[in-house]
Amino acid sequence: DLTTVPTSLGFWTSWLPFALPQRWPFCWWVAAAIDHCSRRAMGVAVFPLMPTSVQVRGFFGRAIRQVTNGPKHPITDQGPQFTDAGFGRWCHRRGIQQRFGAVGKYGSVSVIERFIRTMNGTCTRRVLVPFQRDVFRRELLHFIDWYNEDRPHTRLDVRTPDEVYFARPAACLAPRFEPRRRWPRGSPCARPQAEIDGRRGARLELAVKYRAGRKHLPVVQLRRVA
Numbered sequence: 001d002l003t004t005v006p007t008s009l010g011f012w013t014s015w016l017p018f019a020l021p022q023r024w025p026f027c028w029w030v031a032a033a034i035d036h037c038s039r040r041a042m043g044v045a046v047f048p049l050m051p052t053s054v055q056v057r058g059f060f061g062r063a064i065r066q067v068t069n070g071p072k073h074p075i076t077d078q079g080p081q082f083t084d085a086g087f088g089r090w091c092h093r094r095g096i097q098q099r100f101g102a103v104g105k106y107g108s109v110s111v112i113e114r115f116i117r118t119m120n121g122t123c124t125r126r127v128l129v130p131f132q133r134d135v136f137r138r139e140l141l142h143f144i145d146w147y148n149e150d151r152p153h154t155r156l157d158v159r160t161p162d163e164v165y166f167a168r169p170a171a172c173l174a175p176r177f178e179p180r181r182r183w184p185r186g187s188p189c190a191r192p193q194a195e196i197d198g199r200r201g202a203r204l205e206l207a208v209k210y211r212a213g214r215k216h217l218p219v220v221q222l223r224r225v226a
Contacts, residue, residue, distance in 0.1 A: 001077060001112040002051065003030050005120070005136075007129045024048035025131055030140070031056060033063045034115050036075070039153055040161035041115065041144045042066065046137045053084035064094075075099045077109050119143060126216040139214075146217040158192060177202040177222060198224075 045059040101109040123143040175197030211217035
C-alpha cells in the first residue's frame with residue numbers, strides 16, 4: 001500500500017487556492033509491503049511524488065528478491081499503480097495472482113493498513129520528518145528492524161514477526177522468572193504458559209534499551225539481579 005507522511009512543513013490547509021500539493025517538500029510518499037501470515041515488514045520505499053506503477057513494481061520486485069519463495073497472492077487496493085495493465089502483466093510473468101481490496105472500503109486491506117497506522121503512531125509522528133530522502137528512509141528502516149525483531153504482537157500470540165517468519169523459538173515461551181517465593185511451581189501463569197526458570201523468589205530489574213538510540217523505539221527486558 002501507499003501512504004503520505006508530512007514533513008515539518010506539513011499539510012497546513014486543504015482548501016483551494018491555498019492547498020499544498022501532496023509532494024515533496026510538503027510530504028513524502030511511502031510504499032510498504034508486509035507478509036500477511038507473519039506480519040513481517042518486508043520493505044519500504046520513499047518517493048518525493050506519488051509513485052508510478054513502474055516505480056511500485058521496482059519496489060515490489062526488490063522486496064520479493066529478498067525471500068526464497070515469492071508471494072502467490074499480493075493484496076492491494078485499487079489505486080492506479082496497481083490497476084495499471086503493466087502491473088497485471090508483471091504479476092502474470094512471475095506466476096503471481098493479484099488480488100484487490102474493496103473499492104473505497106476501510107479495512108479491505110486491513111493488515112497493511114494496521115501496519116501503516118503503527119508506523120505513523122510509533123515513528124513518523126514522533127520525529128521531525130526530515131527533508132533528506134536518505135535520512136528519512138534510514139528512520140523508517142530503524143522502525144522496521146524494531147517492528148520485526150523487538151515488538152511482540154497480540155495477533156501472533158505475543159511473538160514477534162521475525163520469530164514467526166523464521167520459525168524461531170518464541171521468547172515468550174522460554175522459562176520465566178518467578179518473583180514470588182511461595183508460588184506453587186506447578187501452578188499455571190498468565191498466558192502464554194511457561195515454566196519457572198530456576199528458583200522462585202527471583203529479584204528482578206527492568207532494563208530499557210532503545211533501537212539505534214531512538215527513544216520512540218524501546219526494547220524492554222527483565223533481568224535477574226544477583
